[in-house]
Amino acid sequence: MGHIPSTDLTTRIGSVVLPNPIMTASGTSGQGAELSKYFDLSSLGAIVVKSLHAKPWPGNPAPRLHPTSAGMINSIGLQGPGVEEWITNDLPLLERAGARVVVSIWGQTVEEFTQAAKFLAGASDAVIAVEVNASCPNLEDRTNLFAHSATATAEVVKASLVSEKPCWAKLSPNTPDLPQIAQAAEEAGAEAVTVANTLLGMVINTDTRKPLLGAGRGGVSGPAIKPIAIRSVFDTYASNLEIPIIGVGGIAKGEDVSEFLMAGATATQIGTATFANPRAPQKILKGFSKWCKDQGLDHVNKLIGAAHV
Ligand SMILES: Cc1cc2nc3c(=O)[nH]c(=O)nc-3n(C[C@H](O)[C@H](O)[C@H](O)COP(=O)(O)O)c2cc1C
Numbered sequence: 001m002g003h004i005p006s007t008d009l010t011t012r013i014g015s016v017v018l019p020n021p022i023m024t025a026s027g028t029s030g031q032g033a034e035l036s037k038y039f040d041l042s043s044l045g046a047i048v049v050k051s052l053h054a055k056p057w058p059g060n061p062a063p064r065l066h067p068t069s070a071g072m073i074n075s076i077g078l079q080g081p082g083v084e085e086w087i088t089n090d091l092p093l094l095e096r097a098g099a100r101v102v103v104s105i106w107g108q109t110v111e112e113f114t115q116a117a118k119f120l121a122g123a124s125d126a127v128i129a130v131e132v133n134a135s136c137p138n139l140e141d142r143t144n145l146f147a148h149s150a151t152a153t154a155e156v157v158k159a160s161l162v163s164e165k166p167c168w169a170k171l172s173p174n175t176p177d178l179p180q181i182a183q184a185a186e187e188a189g190a191e192a193v194t195v196a197n198t199l200l201g202m203v204i205n206t207d208t209r210k211p212l213l214g215a216g217r218g219g220v221s222g223p224a225i226k227p228i229a230i231r232s233v234f235d236t237y238a239s240n241l242e243i244p245i246i247g248v249g250g251i252a253k254g255e256d257v258s259e260f261l262m263a264g265a266t267a268t269q270i271g272t273a274t275f276a277n278p279r280a281p282q283k284i285l286k287g288f289s290k291w292c293k294d295q296g297l298d299h300v301n302k303l304i305g306a307a308h309v
Helices: 083-089 091-096 110-120 150-163 178-188 223-238 254-263 280-294
Strands: 011-013 016-018 022-024 065-068 071-074 101-105 127-133 167-170 192-195 199-202 217-221 245-248 267-270
Touching: 022 280, 071 223, 083 091, 083 101, 083 110, 091 101, 101 110, 110 127, 110 150, 127 150, 150 167, 150 178, 167 178, 178 192, 178 223, 192 223, 217 223, 223 245, 223 254, 245 254, 254 267, 254 280, 267 280
Parallel strands: 022 267, 101 127, 127 167, 167 192, 192 245, 245 267
Antiparallel strands: 011 016, 065 071, 071 217, 199 217
């Protein structure tokens, strides 16, 4: 069962209250209850599932993953069964595990976000929020990700409100306009912004003299990107928005969570660390809980934005 900490770890993200500020990150903990054989999924703040399209999606050509210095690069290409099939096959397993579930959705057009979100209207109360993965290519504006444009981000957030669940917008760190884009998400009705997705990168295979990943470019994640994610959260918080920030990027130990909260995050997500050790989210929760206790903290929210004072 969950560890009982002496620090109150509960955190509020808009209308959602979580027992602690640690979740899994989309795409790194399976489609459903895969991690339940390693730890009690209900012990985490929430489980964020891999981004789902309105329809089944095949993903990108192999190779899709490669280790990099202090992290990795991936171009999975959002492979998945589609929201409808996921609700039938995976959601019941997560419900049985007692998890609070955040469903990440994506699309190539604004309309596809609406289609995916519609399937979630009326989904069980185990689904506590929808995370709109705006960090994916916008087919109607070929040069850009939705999350690189304030207007397109607002459009996909609005399109996703048909889910009738609290809506979180997952943003991209590959833009200098992050605070303005977070503001656009807030004005469009998002209850939180998740900061951030992977950094765009590439690895060249020196034998073939070609990009190594099947898709060419990929997203860099892991400890290598943590200082960038921390700065992204710090800048978003410093822009005096009311919207809660969920910090993600390179968290590998409990104290990394403290760092994100001090930068301004209300909660955090753990991705790449889970590839090395599927028990990482639980280990990090324990480490964070101990860190708080050692600091004599009564409530975790005392840390939020502390680096700004
Ligand atoms: C293999 C892999 C797959 C991912 N798939 C998704 C996804 O489907 N949707 C999404 O919003 N983010 C996805 N991400 C990004 C993560 O959720 C997270 O934002 C990023 O990896 C940074 O956190 P980390 O350094 O802790 O991994 C993926 C990351 C990895 C490594």
